[in-house]
Amino acid sequence: MSNRRDFMGMALGGFTALGGIAALYAMKRSWDPLPSVKAAGFTTIDLKPAQENVLVVEKWRGKPIFILKQSKEMMAKMKEEDKKRLIEVDGGHYAVCVGLCTHLGCIPGYRPETNDFLCACHGGMYDSSANVTKAPPPRGLDIPPFKIDGTKLVLGETGPEYEKMLADGTTLKV
Amino acid sequence: MAHFDENAKPFSHKWLDERLAIDTLNRVLSTEYWIPKNINFLWAMGMVLAATFGILLVSGIFLLMYYQPNTSMAFDSVNYTIMSEVGYGWLWRHVHGVGASVVFLIIYIHMFTGIYYGSYKRGRELIWLSGMLLFVLFSAEAFSGYMLPWGQMSYWAGMVITNLFSGGSLHADGLVEWIRGDYVPSQAFLNRFFMLHVLLLPLAIIGGIVLHFGTLRLPHVNNQDGEEFDFEEAAELYKAGKKKESKVIPFKPVFLSKDVFVMGIYFIIFFYLVFYHFEFAMDPVNFDPADGLKTPTHIYPEWYFLWSYEILRPFSTNVGLIAFAIAQVIFFTLPFMDRSPNVAPASRRGLFKYWFWALLVDMIILTFMGKLPPEGIWSTVGLVAALTFMALWILLPIITKNEKKL
């Protein structure tokens, strides 16, 4: 007799647990970022006004975005493999990356005299293509997903040039 | 001195029992917590209330993640963000709104069960009083919660109810402004009622529930016949295996199994309302954003406040306020106004039987009248019902003093 009782009790308990899991799923979904937050994840940037060796800072998904137009001298100094990090639009070459140090997230400062970035927090350094030149950062500044639209870049959408950078390992997914 | 066996495996049953007395707790709180066998499904309303409170708490947590207690954002944070953007936000909102209304139906059923069976006498006075305290706390929680969507009903209910504190001829306008934090219900008012609804009152309610359970422990739960018997003796019978002869059952698993079944029926009805029939809990008037320059044609409290609202309305300001104040506290006095020592169902208590049904019907009529516009025949019926309410309570000590001892 006690077996039937225990069995029914366990059957009920198990079935209730299923309901509990469904409720937990609904709770997890309530915690998800809202559609309006995800939709706000696109920014259009016009590259035309950028000047060579002058850092331009924009915002995308709340994060600072560095846009640095490369001058002929900067291109001459650059290693061949680092040129893969650049975006070419309308004859100009631009480094476009998330302005957060890949070490622990501080914003590195740009030094036009030496064409490099120095992160004040722990001394990390990057060249003008934003590839890392001095530890502790583990890699160059990350490149956001982008799509080229004339002389404009749409950050948040992907285009073939960005897909290639991902495939090459030039950048990790942001 | 506690004894700790060094061979006991960490987190094993024995190990936990040495440290937390889980076996004792299990005995005292469930397997040897004795409930009379002679009960019906109405005895499960307490657990139904606890479950509903739990549902309100959990749904409230998810609403709290997105609600903005700011007069310009509150309405849309609920009706746009939560209802359309948040994953299952609409579900929490409907559950919370319907739950807040249904909980009062169960509270009234629970209360009237207690009145019918005399569960407020002979050692159970504090159970009744702590329960009435919980009723007041839940009322405050419901009122403060209703302010939050900042719709037309929120605003004007806030305006009217805080105006009550001006005390009629006392003209305590300073007090009213102090309560509101401003001349009219505004940002200050919204924020403080948000604080009350989300923190202070839930904590008080949890404390009240603990107190309510505590007051129940020694007198034990009542039974359908009001019979007084020896719980220890009945427990011994049960433990000896004489379950049919024993007058008690253990809370776990026997009473709990009936509780859970009643809760199942309740949840079917509850969720039917949540998904298909919720306008009674989410009144259309509150889907107009608050407008301090326009009073809606019809304002009324939520249904569970209507009976007491109607006691306020038919009289002149001062008389009405006094009647209203009396109506709020009169139920506290029940254990002392009922002068008969009989603990028995109302059906066996002579005139008290008629008193009980008259009170119930009168409160239902007051509820109806509280919703209707105070015009013509409705205001007359309301006046008669309010006077009847007062008369019934005056009659109670008289009726019960002369009640035959059972």
Place this chain on the structure above:
Amino acid sequence: MKELKIFGIVVVFTLVLYWGVEPFAHSQMHKHIEGDGFKYSDLKAVTVKGDAKKGEALASACIGCHSINVKSMPAPMDPVASAQAYGVNPPDLSLAGSMLDEKFLVHFLLNPAEVTKSKHFAMPPSASSEQDAADIAAYLKSIAPKEVKPKEAYEFACGRCHANRYGHWTQIGDVPKTKSNIKTGVDLGALEFKKNLGVYQNKLADYMGKLPPDLSIMVRARSEHFLETLVDDPQSQLPGTAMPRVGLNEEGYEKVVAYLDETGDPSAPKRKAVGPWVLGFFLIFTVLAYLWKKSEWKDLH
């Protein structure tokens, strides 16, 4: 048995309580208005047949105030300037032929203020004879697109007076995406739009007597019946109101309501989808609970 009787009593009292507080009380508070069902019975039937070709020539006069987007004909003024001139922005006419009742449209062209039952109506009589009016109506009917999205229907019928913030719609158009200046946080685009909207709304409120309400959640703030009878004839539900009788036909009204449902009750489809599962779960839960209860109480009686 006894418990069933007690349960029955509780159920009866609860249902009585519900009846009094809800259906009964609401029937006392809101007298039932029957409504005309978009038949416009107060208007005489139109006896002449409209000629769309003649109507096209006559309709060229409309471009003085109205745009006709389906024919790539723009309005002479932007919405804000129109509001400053007339109090409100005249609607685009692409949908007029499909969403408005034909009989209504003919009478309307002859005497807009009288037929819309709004004395201040800014549009003057725009046809000199019933034949001319019928011709214009026929032309508008011929150019109206077959497919109408609910939002387009709303924009035409309601959108120049009623905003819908949950649909991101204002009286002067959808809220545009703008960007702030990164150095100052100032969003000039948004400020400019807000200013234009403010100018428009002030003018509109002067024209109408007050600002027509945002309809985002109106579908939950009023009953289905109220909304239908209101749009059919605003004076029937709100005597003395400045809201004009718009002249929608039944299909046009359905489309408008579809949009109001989109913005005001977007979770309705999900509710309908999830409800049966939750109720089904608790049905099974209750059966299992009953079986457990029975097994626990078996040897107790």
